[in-house]
Amino acid sequence: MNSTQPFTVAIDGPAAAGKGTIGRAVAARFGLAHLDTGLLYRAVGAQVLRGADPVEAARALAAGDLESDALRTAAVAQAASKVAVIPEVRAALLDFQRAFARRAGGAVLDGRDICTVICPQAEVKMFVTATPEVRAQRRFEELIARGQDTTYAAVLEDVQARDRRDSERSTAPLKPAPGADVLDTSQLGIDAAVAAAIALVDEARA
Secondary structure (H helix, E strand, O other): OOOOOOOEEEEEOOOOOOHHHHHHHHHHHHOOEEEEOHHHHHHHHHHHHOOOOHHHHHHOOOHHHHOOHHHHOHHHHHHHHHHOOOHHHHHHHHHHHHHHHOOOOOEEEEEOOHHHHHOOOOOEEEEEEOOHHHHHHHHHHHHHHOOOOOOHHHHHHHHHHHHHHHHHOOOOOOOOOOOOEEEEOOOOOHHHHHHHHHHHHHHHHO
16 A cells, blocks of 8 residues: 555444444554544533533544543443534534545544545445444443443443434434445454455455
8 A cells, every 4th residue: 555645444333333443453454544533523522511512612622632531431422422413513523534534644434424424435435333232232341341330221222322313313324325335243253343344445455
């Protein structure tokens, strides 16, 4: 890969499908920069929980705002899902994401509308998904490992609510982009899912 040429890998999918894990692994394998765009919305959501206006928070967002471990809580995830339906918030974060995507040396971005809105001309487009039950189990185990007090039923309800908001919002609803490769990780372990994604990137580079 030419180190000065933009090469964008765009990964969409619902919560806890594995797109972040796949995105990080693909970036490491090919020496690309990685952006979990969900962190942008989590950072805005976290500021809203502290009393900020969502649109103003989005417009003032800086790279340093994405580095807090506090962005990984269930409350912030819910807030992120709510601010993500606001068209003005999405518009404010658009340029940040597009500039990152076309940086010299290439980039991997994962989120909800990377293939459909942010980078429709990406060299590689993937839609990573899994059943709500599988995704809820993964998220439940992740939250328990972090010491958070929750139940599988509560996490499943949260996943299903986020799916509804993501797929039914008027601006950039979550859906596979035309031409995107759909990667269902319901029955795949991490290694197999990553290997499938790497194979898609290899194919595009060839």
